[in-house]
Amino acid sequence: MTATESEERGSQRELPEIAAIAARAANAHNTQPWDLRYRADHIEVGWRTEYALGPSDPSHRDLRLSLGTYVETLLISAAEAGVPLEFEPDYDAGATRVGRLWPAGTPRTTPFTVSDIExxxxxxxxxxxxxxxxxxxxxxxxAAREAGFRVAAVPTASARPLLVRAYHWFFGHAGIAAELLAWTRLNPRQPEYRQDGLNDVMLVLNRAERTAMRVLFAPLVYRLLRPLGLVRLLTVLSSSATSGDGWVLVILGKGSDPAREVEAGRLVTRLWLQFFQQGVYVHPQSHVIDCPGTVDDLAELCGAEDGERPLVFFRVGFPATDPAVRPRHPRREEAGAQA
Ligand SMILES: Cc1cc2nc3c(=O)[nH]c(=O)nc-3n(C[C@H](O)[C@H](O)[C@H](O)COP(=O)(O)O)c2cc1C
Structure with missing residues (x-):
């Protein structure tokens, strides 16, 4: 075996470990939609349709962003392991593929570490x-400009009316409510509690809120109470997501190329880790972009021009309590790696 062949085999052995770390990537509803397909000389990065969201991600923008966060996290994880990889974008919806990972000449340098990812x-x-x-x-x-995007900084106070309107739309949409319930893990005895979805701890729900959510989102109760003020009640209960000062950052991109959304997801990871290194936390809130009644107002608030459109909306700030003491959202053990 030549030295290069031996190195390649060595790095292949490390790939499942690298992929397991990459699975810590941020992703919508913690569905972990990614799929690594090992080929003879490269790895295809795609997604599994059963983990793509429906009404909560009508254009699949969040799916592509999540695949971008995964690719970037994987490249950081590979760089720390000394495994040189490069990503070749090749988006193909029919093939459920966003691109390929190839062995590269030299390892990438990155300011981020596996400890940041974790x-x-x-x-x-x-x-x-x-x-x-x-x-x-x-x-x-x-960093956004270097990647061909723009980040608009909007005071939370200016974004608040849009946030409240978008929450109202979100909770009033029966399909979104059903999907949220399906991905919410409120009971530690549920088998999925330790695998995927949104747990009560990271949703910052107390016992009463956990019970209320389970009851109010049950399809029959939801249908009965929706016309009687349930949507307003749920919007009010989400007030911590809309209150407070500070900044909302919006990533804007031009055109409608889906591959650019994957690139925007890569940028999200770099920005999120950059903030994390400084003790700043992030809360993405996609529904302000998905809600037909707020997206245009958001674009205007961001001063969008020349075909720019909002791709990612996230609040940045310092949590009032220490998030590090809360158990994280879990990941599935297989880490998305399919042979
Ligand atoms: C593209 C994208 C969209 C997201 N949208 C939302 C959102 O609308 N609301 C929210 O609370 N979290 C949102 N998140 C955060 C995810 O729910 C979170 O990353 C996931 O549950 C995994 O948890 P972790 O980031 O703590 O590992 C989003 C994340 C990504 C990458």
Whole structure:
């Protein structure tokens, strides 16, 4: 065996480990839709249709963003393992593929580590009044420009009316409510509790809220109570997601190329880890973009021009309590790697 062949085999042995770390990537509803398909000389990165969301992700934008976060996280994980890989985009919806990973000449350098990947997590709880320093937001805007996107910084107070309207739309949509319930893990005795979905801990629900959610989202109760003020009640219960000061960041991109959404997902990972290294937490809120009644107002708020459209909406700030003491959202053990 030549030295190169031996290195290649060595790196192939490390790939499942690299993929398991990559599975810590942020992804919509914690569905973990990615799928690694090992070929003779490369790895295809695709998705499994059974993990693609329906009404909650009507254009599959979040699916493509999530595949981008996965690719970027995988490349960071590979770089730390000393396994040189490069990503070749090749989006094909019919083949459920976003691109391929190839062996590269030299390992990538990255400012991010596996420890950043493992420490990062979403924050959906209340925010401290402390503000994110403007130079950090400026750094995020520079990183976005380098990747061909734009980050607009909007004060939360200006975005709040849109957030509230979007929550109202979200909770009033029977298909979205059913999908949310299907991916919510409220009971530690559920087998899926330790595999995927959104758990009560990271949704920052107390016991009463957990019970209320289970009851109110049950299809019959939801149908009966929806015309009687349930949607308004659920919107009010989500107030920690809409209250407080600080900044909302919106990534804007031009055109409608789905492959660009995968690239935007890669950027999301870099920005999220950049913030995480500075103790700043992130809460994406996709429904402001998906809601037909808020997306145009959001674009206007961001000063969108020349065909720009919002791709990602996330609040940044400092949590009022320590997120690191809460068990993270889990991942499926197979880590998405299919032989
Ligand atoms: C493209 C994308 C969209 C997301 N949208 C939302 C959202 O609308 N609301 C929310 O609370 N979290 C959202 N998230 C966060 C995910 O739910 C979170 O990443 C996932 O549950 C895994 O948890 P972790 O990030 O703590 O590992 C989004 C994440 C991504 C990558």
């Amino acid at each position: 420490g990062r997590r979403v924050w959906r709880g209340p925010w401290s009044p402390r503000q994110v320093d403007l130079p950090l937001i400026g750094a995020a805007q520079r």
